Amino acid sequence: MHYWLFKSEPTCFSIDDLSRQPKQIMHWDGVRNYQVRNMMRDEIKKGDHLFFYHSSCLPPGIVGIAEVVKEAYPDFTSWDIQSDHFDPKSTPENPRWLMVDIKLVKKFSRLISLEEIKHHSKLKNMQVTRKGNRLSITPVTPAEWKVIMEMSA
DNA sequence: GCCAACGTTGGC
DNA sequence: GCCAACGTTGGC
Numbered sequence: 689m690h691y692w693l694f695k696s697e698p699t700c701f702s703i704d705d706l707s708r709q710p711k712q713i714m715h716w717d718g719v720r721n722y723q724v725r726n727m728m729r730d731e732i733k734k735g736d737h738l739f740f741y742h743s744s745c746l747p748p749g750i751v752g753i754a755e756v757v758k759e760a761y762p763d764f765t766s767w768d769i770q771s772d773h774f775d776p777k778s779t780p781e782n783p784r785w786l787m788v789d790i791k792l793v794k795k796f797s798r799l800i801s802l803e804e805i806k807h808h809s810k811l812k813n814m815q816v817t818r819k820g821n822r823l824s825i826t827p828v829t830p831a832e833w834k835v836i837m838e839m840s841a
Numbered sequence: 842g843c844c845a846a847c848g849t850t851g852g853c
Numbered sequence: 854g855c856c857a858a859c860g861t862t863g864g865c
Contacts, residue, residue: 822862
């Protein structure tokens with residue numbers, strides 16, 4: 689099992705939005721970056737766990753955990769002309785973009801802020817702390833997972 | 842709103 | 854295949 693960190697802007701889709709979905713499951717659509725798409729295609733498996741991270745808000749940070757319940761399949765918003773994520777080069781016959789389904793596991797009782805993560809000696813190297821890291825999904829090591837789980841308790 | 846980082850595009 | 858221009862992300 690692998691661990692990940694998924695970023696979302698809470699004004700767009702927050703952990704509370706996830707908790708209100710039927711069965712608390714949502715498809716993770718809108719990825720339009722090849723590195724992230726390939727990660728979903730090749731590495732993100734059913735049963736993997738992820739930190740749900742709120743970005744572009746104050747304060748940014750980890751707000752809970754979710755689980756992958758469906759592996760990569762075509763992102764149907766890519767050929768929906770109404771969608772903000774419409775891509776004319778992607779079609780149902782030849783889909784260019786992928787998504788996975790995630791299910792809420794738990795919302796943390798408090799937010800673990802980026803500030804806190806940056807200052808923790810064991811989390812300093814987490815990809816999310818690095819300047820210019822703009823990937824919406826990044827891998828998390830088991831050691832990092834454990835530390836954050838302890839902080840959230 | 843600013844700006845750094847960096848991916849993508851397109852002319853050559 | 855290079856690289857400048859441009860767009861997007863996301864912290865601050």
